[in-house]
Amino acid sequence: MSTTLTSLQSRPNRQRAQLSVLVGIRAVEAAVQGGARIGHVIGTETAFNAPRFRQLDLPDVPRYIADTDTLDKLAPVASAQGLLATVRISLHNAASVLERATTALLLDGVQDPGNVGTLIRTAAWFGVDAVVAGAQTAGLFHPSVLRAGMGGHWDVALARHDDLSETVALARRAGMTCYGADMGGTPVQYWHPVQPSLLIVGSEAHGLSAARLDAIDEPVSVSGSADHPATESLNVAVASGIVMHRWTVAAP
Incomplete structure (x- = not known):
């Protein structure tokens, strides 16, 4: 035991x-x-x-x-x-998940288990259909991810697919528009997302790679106050939560 x-x-x-x-x-x-x-x-x-x-x-x-x-x-x-x-553990096939989903969150290299669990919890809260983990992302069923998920694991479809380029291709074949969270993107308050769609969230340290940015239809950002010289960025789960709220509420 x-x-x-x-x-x-x-x-x-x-x-x-x-x-x-x-x-x-x-x-x-x-x-x-x-x-x-x-x-x-x-x-x-x-x-x-x-x-x-x-x-x-x-x-x-x-x-x-x-x-x-x-x-x-x-x-x-x-x-x-x-x-x-x-x-x-209940992991689904990524292709099947994306074919059925109206909204799907793709985690690209999010390594901290606490952040991954919080992202799953937040996705579940806002009614996102699926969360797909990419390469270098913490295990979706790591005990610490389960703990941070606070029950969200049982309210969203979870999948893992380590080839991110192929995951985006699968999403496009399913008719999804592809968005990505990036500091240089459209400010979230001016963003007009459509569904079905995929939202890609990058690693805590590096965000989305140049190749990933080239593959998406539109980047979206969360802007803050201009007066924060010592604060580098928002936590990935916090920023993603703001974007997910807009994504699920504003889309037609």
């Missing part, structure tokens, strides 16, 4: 097992509500006896009791919050 939980901190092991780790009752609740398949749960007696856990419909899911110290050692984060669970 402990070997399974600790091994799932590695992406190859998660891919082989098709499992990842949920931390805490809120994460387990969200997964159950979203129809995810729970493999097993390990928690303290207190966690299992709490009303929130007892209300979950998990009659056939194996349970294992452990003390707090043991759980914290097994957890992929600092604290297990009294409860850990394995959950079945």
Whole structure:
């Protein structure tokens, strides 16, 4: 049991097992509500006896009791919050996802798990249909990405496709207009997006590459105050959230 939980901190092991780790009752609740398949749960007696856990419909899911110290050692984060669970990974085929989506977010080299999870959470909040991870992007089911996603994983279609040029080509074949977040783009307040469309978000450090900018139909930016000499840029998840709001609300 402990070997399974600790091994799932590695992406190859998660891919082989098709499992990842949920931390805490809120994460387990969200997964159950979203129809995810729970493999097993390990928690303290207190966690299992709490009303929130007892209300979950998990009659056939194996349970294992452990003390707090043991759980914290097994957890992929600092604290297990009294409860850990394995959950079945659900990744879709990128081509199929793009054919069905009205809006799809493409992550190009977003490496920080917290940012990736927040982007998934934000996409879900604004009703984006799909999130596709490209090369050098953190694993969508990394435990820290799941934690930051706050349930968003179960409300959007998730896919991975490491060839970004081919992903854009797939989107175009599906009839999508392709946008990209870039500091030199159209200010978001003057942007008039159409759907179906793909929005590409680049890495935290470098943004979109020149090749990626050449491949899109229009770049879009979030401008700030002119008086911020010490502040380099917005966090990628914050900037993308502003763009996603405009994208999903303003498009006809």
